[in-house]
Amino acid sequence: MLPTQVLFLSAVIFVVGTLGVIVRRNAIIMFLCIELQLNAVNMAFVALSRYVGIEGQLFVFFVMTVAAAEAAVGLAIIISIFRHYESVITDDFSFLRW
Amino acid sequence: MINPHLNLFIESGLFVDGNMNWKPIMPAIIILAPLIGFIINGAISLYLNRPNVNSKGESSNGLKRIVSVVGPGSILASFIVVGLNGFRMLLAGHPTTFNANYWTWLQTSDFQVNVGIQIDTLSIVMMAVITGVGFLIHLFSIGYMESEKGYARYFAYLNLFVFFMLILVMGSSYPIMFVGWEGVGLCSYLLIGYWFEDEEKASAGKKAFIVNRIGDLGFLLGIFLLHSALGSVDYVGVAENASGVFVYGGGLVTLITLFFLLAGVGKSAQIPLFVWLPDAMAGPTPVSALIHAATMVTAGVYLIVRSSVLFAMAPVTSALVAGIGVSTALFAATIACKQYDIKKVLAYSTISQLGYMFLGVGVGAYTAGVFHLVTHAFFKALLFLGAGAVIHSMHHALHKVHSEDDPQDMRNMGGLRQYMPITCFLMWIATLAISGVWPLSGFFSKDEIIWMTGSFAMAESSPFPSLYKIYWVMAVATALMTAYYMTRFMVMTFHGKNRTVDGAGSAIHETPKIMLIPLIILGFLSFFGGWVNVTPHLMESVIGGFGALPMTDWLHHWIEPVIAESHHIQLENIGETGHVSPVGGGEVFWAVLSTCAAAVLVIGTTYFKSKSLSYGVLGEDSGTISRFLYNKWYIDEFYDKWIVKPLGQMSKFCWLKFDQGFIDRAVNLSGRSAKGIGWFGSLFHTGQVNTYAFFLTLGLLAVLITVMF
Amino acid sequence: MSFLNQWNYFLALGPQAILTTFAIGILLFGVSRNNTSDEHQGWLLGRISLAGVIAAGIVNAGLYPFADRLSDGIVAVDRYALFSNWVLLLGSAMAILISISYVEKQRIQVPEYFALLLFATVGLMLMTASLDLMLVFIGLEIASISVYALATIDQRSPKGSEAGLKYFLLGAFSTGIFLYGVALIYGSTGSANLTEILNATVDADDTGVMLITGVIMLAVGFCFKVGVVPFHMWTPDVYQGSPMPITGYMSVAIKAGAFFTFYRIFGIYLDNIQFSWGTVFWWLALVTMIGANLVALVQNNIKRLLAYSGIAHSGYLLITVLANNTTSESGLLYYLAVYTVANMGLFAGFVLVANHAEHRVEVSDYAGLGSKQPFIAMALTVFLLSLGGFPATGGFIGKILILRGALEDNYLLLAIALVISTLISYWYYLRLAWFMWMKEQAATPNTEKAPEIEIPLALKLVLAVSLVLIVYAGIFPSQLIGFIETSLLKG
Amino acid sequence: MDSLIYFVLASVTVGGALGVVFGRSPIASLLFMIASLGSTAGIYVMLEAHFLAAIQIIVYAGAIMVLFLFVIMLLNLGHDYKRDIRGGLAILFAFGVTGGIGGLLASRVMPEGTLLLNSYPTGVSIDTEIAEKGIIGVIAEPLFNEYIVAFEFTGVLLFVAIVGALALAKRSD
Incomplete structure (x- = not known):
């Protein structure tokens, strides 16, 4: 049955996104991996909405909006940090620690 | 036969006659006078501390005089009221316990604590000691601290201490006693570290504070257990309910009293928590007299006497x-x-x-x-x-x-x-x-x-x-x-x-x-x-x-x-x-x-x-005395061998091995190991987003495993 | 549910609407003036935003007669939400007052700054009033995105950018986990509406793994926001790097908003399945209390110190979510109110000592403050004592309520851990106090003379009001407790 | 036939996702991401979520990814970074933890989801409703009734994002 398969797929994508956040040092790619996670969430919502009710699709709509908003601010922050360090590799500016 | 003058007082209501319904006059003054003294002295100290005031000496001398009057004066006022009330109690013969609730401090569904005082024969003795001895020590301090820089600050702390100490003995319930308990601990900390330029003295204050906290832990848990068992935490309620709820030698009452004992051991410097008191001598000597000899350290004894019903069981x-x-x-x-x-x-x-x-x-x-x-x-x-x-x-x-x-x-x-x-x-x-x-x-x-x-x-x-x-x-x-x-x-x-x-x-x-x-x-x-x-x-x-x-x-x-x-x-x-x-x-x-x-x-x-x-005096003696001196040497040797040396060794052992070596090190070690764990914990904060995300995910995994299996 | 019925909810969200309006007004005002030349823009716009907060407060007070009239839909109109509005508004008002001279001195873009501060409050207030996980999410995101931007807003500060980036990346990451939890809950209960989730779990004695996993992921999202070990790791870094008033706002408002919502969701609507998340929360509370206090012992930067202190307080508050009886609920509300005041007051003092900048943030920089600035030092000492839970301060009452609540539900071990960790916390709170009062002579002589601290009126106000409130709440707490008891969700 | 299409789309989605994680340069990652999002849109179509599929392509893969692309170009990040991916023990730990979560999701959570979805009677499926009102109508009804407040505040959210982005990207001095 398709929705259940998509449910499994969403789990896979979610895990891959999580993996990406842990292993990549590039802020932009980390952010892309977070977008992957959100995409997995969307997939789960859509798959579930097929039987549970239309609200699932509605939530996807909200999640996309939030993703867009996050993208705007997140990329602005990345630009801002690039101005200071000429880099988006997080190791280059880990001065706040311990 | 009553003195007619005294009779006049009795009639006018200043003193009560032999009946049991005794009421104190102006009990609030007893507590408030030191507080007012603290506020005045504190304000003066803050004023004198301002950098532009320090330079002109003439105004500070006048203020110093005010401090010298207000500091001991407030305690004296308190002592006079205590004395007056004590006298009235004496006249009353067997006075009833006086309880006054001023306001409800804490109230939840089943937990109520009133801010109130209880004056009975025990607390008036304590109050008399605190204010009486306290006043004398304040007086002494005027001379002793005369040339010290933070003169006003010193008196402010001392007044605050008396204030908290009075709350400790006058409160009508264990939580109020706890307020005073913590308060005197704070004042003790402040006064031990009074000569702050000295690193060692400041750390002595900290040691006192930490060791006292262990006792506070016992106190707090004791209060809560008491409340769970009896439903009340004021002395009257505890005395009323204790015999009905607890059995002699029962586990619950033993546990509660053990917690109170822990509190008392911390405050009154008993084995094994006594280490802080010798270090506390870093403070000014009048402080040692007042806090670390006459009043605060006896709070543990007071707590046990107050809970005598529980301890007896x-x-x-x-x-x-x-x-x-x-x-x-x-x-x-x-x-x-x-x-x-x-x-x-x-x-x-x-x-x-x-x-x-x-x-x-x-x-x-x-x-x-x-x-x-x-x-x-x-x-x-x-x-x-x-x-x-x-x-x-x-x-x-x-x-x-x-x-x-x-x-x-x-x-x-x-x-x-x-x-x-x-x-x-x-x-x-x-x-x-x-x-x-x-x-x-x-x-x-x-x-x-x-x-x-x-x-x-x-x-x-x-x-x-x-x-x-x-x-x-x-x-x-x-x-x-x-x-x-x-x-x-x-x-x-x-x-x-x-x-x-x-x-x-x-x-x-x-x-x-x-x-x-x-x-x-x-x-x-x-x-x-x-x-x-x-x-x-x-x-x-x-x-x-x-x-x-x-x-x-x-x-x-x-x-x-x-x-x-x-x-x-x-x-x-x-x-x-x-x-x-x-x-x-x-x-x-x-x-x-x-x-x-x-x-x-x-x-x-x-x-x-x-x-x-006294060297050199011996040679001038002669006759019977010299024979005596000979014996003296003998006795001295005997004394030295059988009393002084064993005693000295035992003392040395206790002091160096047990006190300094073991307990002191244990206290320091616990502090250091806590810091060590803290330092180790802070190592995880590498500043890398990846690491943080990793630990976040690890936490999620751990939590999921916990709920699933 | 008709469309018109929804208008009630717009009325119910009056405070949020007022604040939004004011935020937009501030932006327009900023655009309409040539802002670079105006030196007193901060003071002007600060006053406007303060007026907005006050107006929202008035509307909030006016909503009391309507509370509890509406019980369906996705917005809660209850006294609990109104009470959390009070706390959040108080926190933001104080943050605004602290910010005024800071933004002027640091030449931060004033209109955006204040607008985002107000928007963040709007988001948090929306979150605490929502009865639907999706609305919770939107409120959380409004607040989070505002604060991401605020943390980064100082263009001259590399540390600010780093803090903002870390907060953003990890915050978005936790948002992903949070949302996945919502999706799983939605799948297993058929709705994201809390009332319907409650109905679906009403006779659940053996709940499915899917729901539990969803609930746990949801909890992790909240634990991240409030900083519960091991989801806390962003906190010290972000606190250290952000502009000081924003750090204060984060430590207070975000935590309060998240905890109000946390309690509403877990304490009330997921109460039926407490068997599934109870154990986890028990461990999290324990680890958080002990761990954070231990790590705080070795901190020398006051902002990091306060970060760990805040984490420890999250641990204490987690106990109230776990032992959700009326006592611990009033404990939660009381504690958050008092914590907000004390922490904000503390940050007011920090901003003053740092001279409206990011200098002098080490603990040793506070040496001799007691003699130079006795009023600030005294106020800070009282706030520190309140955070430590010293008797006769508000913090003590809060701790007692939490302890009492924990013992009512037989969480004896957690209660003991709370007391022990409180005792540990005294060490670092009083270390700072000790530096202020005792360290005068020990201060290193070779450092350049610390500048004379001028106290602007706004900060005087914050310090004085906080001081009075903390002491009042410690000595006469019964009125506030009485008010809180009418605002409880558990009736 | 359906399952074949699904298999292809799913493969592209997962492959794209892995490509994002292990892409050698930001641009490559981004392109993989777009591929992944695009095939997700295909899956949406198969799930009868046509409206979302369109939105996915237009907003997600279109607008948002272009924003990313724009920033990558602006910052001139096209070239390869050797030290971008963590190596050694770190990546091992990462695989372990994420594998653990994935394992839990796949072995415990999702099977239950399958059972749950199977327990719904087919009649409840929203397909009939969609056939009646059209997908837009079905989504619009809750959006403008129950979730009108959420919808309005989404507006606030976007506004906040714009203000924040402006405040950050604007060069001071």
Whole structure:
């Protein structure tokens, strides 16, 4: 049955996104991996909405909006940090620690 | 027959007559006066601290005078009201307990705490000691702290301390007592670290604070357990419900009292939490007198007396209280024998005497505990203030000759009697009192505790008779040791040859009047203070001058209403206490014997020690005296071999291995290991987003595994 | 449910609407003026935003007669939400007052700054009033995105950018987990509406793994926001790097908003399945209390110190979510109110000592403050004592309520851990106090003379009001407790 | 036929996702991301979520990814970073933890989801409703009734994002 398969797929994508956040040092790619996670969430919502009710699709709509908003601010922050360090590799500016 | 003038007061309502419905006048003043003093002094201190004010001296001198009036004055006002109320209580005969609730502090569905005070016979005694001795120490401080920079700040802290101490003893419930409990801890911390430029002193304050916190933990948990068990945390409610809910020797009441014991052990510096008190001597000497001898450290004793109903129902805890008390007494006394710092001797002596108080309340002799608390407040305050006067003079003298010698080291003193005769005389009164020499105050209080320990061991169904017998032996041994180390202290300080560096000795002089007057008053109290509580046996015997001396057993009757319930429980469960000591002999016999022993020890050690310390005097003696001197050498060797050396080794062992080595290290280690864990924990904060995300995910995985499997 | 019915909810969200309006007004005002030349823009716009907060407060007060009239839909109109609005508004008002001179001195873009601050409050207030996980999410995101931007807003500060980036990346990451939890809950209960989730779990004695996993992921999202060990790791870094008033706002408002919502969701609507998340929360609370306090012992930067202190407080508050009886609920509300005041007051003092900049943030920089600035030092000492839970301060009452609540539900071990960790916390709170009062002479002489601290009126106000409130709440707490008891969800 | 299409789409989605994580340069990652999002849109179509599929392409893969692309170009990040991916022990730990979560999701959570979805009677399926009102109508009804407040505040959210982005990207001085 398709929705259940998509449910499994969403789990896979979610895990891959999580993996990406842990292993990549590039802020932009980390952010892309977070977008992957959100995409997995969307997939789960859509798959579930097929039987549970239309609200699932509605939530996807909200999640996309939030993703867009996050993208705007997140990329602005990345630009801002690039101005200071000429880099988006997080190791280059880990001065706040311990 | 009532004096007509007094009658007038009674009619006008200022005093009540013999009826039981006693009401205090202006009880709020007692608490508020020190608070107002704190606010005024604090404001002045803050004003004086401003950098632009510091430069002009003339205004600060005027303000200093205000501080000198307000600081002691506020305590005096409080003391007067206490005295007035105490007098009214006396007239009332058997006064009822006064309770006043001012407002509801905390109220949840089933938990209610009122802000209220309770004035009964016990708390008025405590209040009188706190404000009375407190006032004298404030007075003394005017002279002692005269040239210090933070004069106003010092008095502000001291007033705040008295305020919290009064809350501690006047509160009508355990939570209010806890407020005072924490408050005095804070003030103690502030005052120990008063001379803040010294790193070591500041860390002493911190140690005191941390160790006290352990006790607070016990207190807080005890309160909550008490509430869960009884549904109330005010003294009246606890006394009413306790016998209905708890059973004698039950687990719950034992647990609660163990928590309270932990609190008391922390505050009153008993084994194993005593380490902070010797370090606390880093503070100004009047502070040591007030906080670390006369009042705050006795709060643990007060807590146990306040909870006497609970402790009476928990024989195991009571045995532990007595055991901790007597072990501490003996242990601290051995350490005191080998100290050279004048304040350290007194600090260990305080710990030892607190141990006596614990022993007293541990054997159900609550009155005796309070009694020793009161007399100890007198003579230990006197000793500390006297030591303060000595340090003060030594400091100035050494300063004059630009010497770097330690003004607190007794090896640098000696022969101070010629320069400070009055102080020396007063200190001797206190020394004899603490040694338990008849007829000074300490004799009666200490004797009663030792006697009660013995007779508790001999009670009809004493819970641990052989254990209490051991306690009794230890208590007697400690009494003798007290006489020894106190005499050593006096001899090294005031007698023999002056050992100060060249020329400094002549600069030592008697303390100014403002410091001397409190000493004299305390000397008077140390001498006669014990006469308020002499058991009828003693009163009518040779010790009481066959009834000729104005001795009473007033305090016993006075405190009785507060602890009647606990005596009742005790009587029910362990029966009448025996009226013999574990090795036979009546009360009077042992009293006479103990004072003889103490007196002999005092005189003996004084004589020999003063000889051995005064070099060069011996050669001038001849005839029978020289033979005596020969013997003296013999005795001295004997004494050295069989008493001094073993004692010294034991003392050294206790001090270096146990106190400094083990407990001190344990305290430091716990602090350091906590920091070490903290440091290790902070290592995870690598600053890398990946790491943080990894730990976040790891946490999620761990949590998921927890719920799924 | 008709469309018109929804208008009630717009009325119910009056405070949020007012604040939104004011935020937009501030932006327009900023655009309409040539802002670079105006030196007192901060003061002007600060006053406007303060007026907005006050107006929102008035509307909030006016909503009391309507509370509890509406019980369906996705917005809660209850006294609990109104009470959390009070706390959040108080926190933001104080943050605004602290910010005024800071933004002027640091030449931060004033209109955006204040607008974002107000928007963040709007988001948090929306979150605490929502009865639907999707609305919770939107409120959380409004607040989070505002604060991401605020943390980064100082263009001259590399540390600010780093803090902002870390907060953003990890915040978005936790948002992903949070949302996945919502999706799983939605799948297993058929709705994201809390009331319907409650109905679906009403007779659940053996709940499916899917629901539990969803609930746990949801909890992790909240634990991240409030900083519960081991989801706390962003906190010290972000606190250290952000502009000081924003750090204060984060430590207070975000935590309060998240905890209000946390409690509403877990304490009330997921109460039926507490068996599934109870154990986890028990461990999290324990680890958080002990761990954070231990790590705080070795901190020398006051902002990091306060971060760990805040984490420890999250641990204490987690106990109230776990032991959700009326006492612990009033404990939660009381504690958050008092914590907000004390922490904000503390940050006001920090901003002053740092001279409206990011200098002098080490603990040793506070040496001798007691003699130079006795009023500030005294206020800070009282706030520190309150955080430590010293009797006769508000923090003590809060801790007592939490303890009492924990014991009512037989969480004896957690209660003991709370007391022990409180005792540990005294060490570092009093270390700071000790530096202020005792360290005068020990201060290193070679450092350049610390500048004279001028106290602007706004900060005087914050310090004085906080001081009075903390002491009042410690000595006469019964009125506030009485008010809180009418605002409880558990009636 | 359906399952074949699904298999292809799913493969592209997962492959794209892995490509994002292990892409050698930001641009490559971004392109993989777009591929993944695009095939997700295909899956949406198969799930009868036509409206979302369109939105996915237009907003997600279109607008948002272009924003990313724009920033990558602006910052000139096209070239390869050797040290971008963590190596050694770190990546091992990462695989372990994420594998653990993935394992839990796949072995415990999703099977239950399958059971749950199977338990719904086919009649409840929203397909009939969609056939009646059209997908837009079905989504619009809750959006403008129950979730009108959420919808409005989404507006606030976007506004906040714009203000925040402006405040950050605007060069001061």
